[in-house]
Amino acid sequence: MDQFTLVKETLDKMGIPYEIVEHPAAHTTEEADEFIKGKEGVRTKTMFMTNKKKTEFYLLVMDDAKRLDFHEFQDLTNTKQIKMASAESLKEQMGLEPGIVSIFGLINNQEKNIHVYFDRAILDEKTMTFHPNVNTRTIFVASKDVLKFVKEMGYDYQILDLESFD
Template sequence: MEAYQKVYNYLEDIGIPYEIVEHPAVFTTEEADKYIEGKEGVPTKTLFLCNRKKSRYYLVIMDDRKSLDMKKLGDILDEKGMKFGSSEKLMEKLSLSPGVVSIFGFLNNDSHDINICVDREMLKDKIVTFHPNDNTKTIFISTDDMFKFLDSLNYKYEIIDL
């Protein structure tokens, strides 16, 4: 089964409606945004990060038009030396490659060993977008359903001000 089909099936199983936009493969948020321009919803970026010791991993979800201040994030989380997690760890933990990172990778992570941080500012929008574990598609779901999805997998999340 294709990775995106697993996402669609899961969303349907838990009663989350979604809309899909198909497009050529994209590897940056700037590229992806071109294909969803004019549609309602906040385009998100989902960043896979770790602390200096690589002992804790984080998925940070924010509006893709915003820049992440790693020092500020480290201060908020009381972590030193925040940096991007390696592509190997990303594959190991979420079965995803760079450019495809989204909350839907949690379907592949039974160990619940990744901390989720959601930027409060993006919650003003009613719709959010992600790749459904495939960078040739962008999925639109409601912000409330993003939390419903995380709750259905028993993931805790922290809402922070980036």
């Protein structure tokens, strides 16, 4: 089954409503934003990170307009030597390619070994947007349902108060 169908079927089974916008392949959040101009919803950036030894994995969802301060993330999560995970680790852990990372990659993580974090600032938004494991569509999901999805997939999540470093 292709990744997009897997996402849709998983959300349908959970009773989570969503809206899909199809568009040409978008390789950056800026490109994707162009295809969904005028539609309501916070544009998210999902970062897949690991520690130096590649023994711990982290998924952070934040506003795509924000830049991450890795030192702040480490301080807030009591971790050390965090960096972006390699394409190889991303494929291994989430079954995804770089440029299409989202919470929906958790569907493919059999080991349930990814720590999930959300920046508090986006949780006040009614709707979040993601690539549904493909970069030719954008999916709009209510923020409360994004959290429901994460829980029903078997993950706990933590909420961080990230500073804005534009």
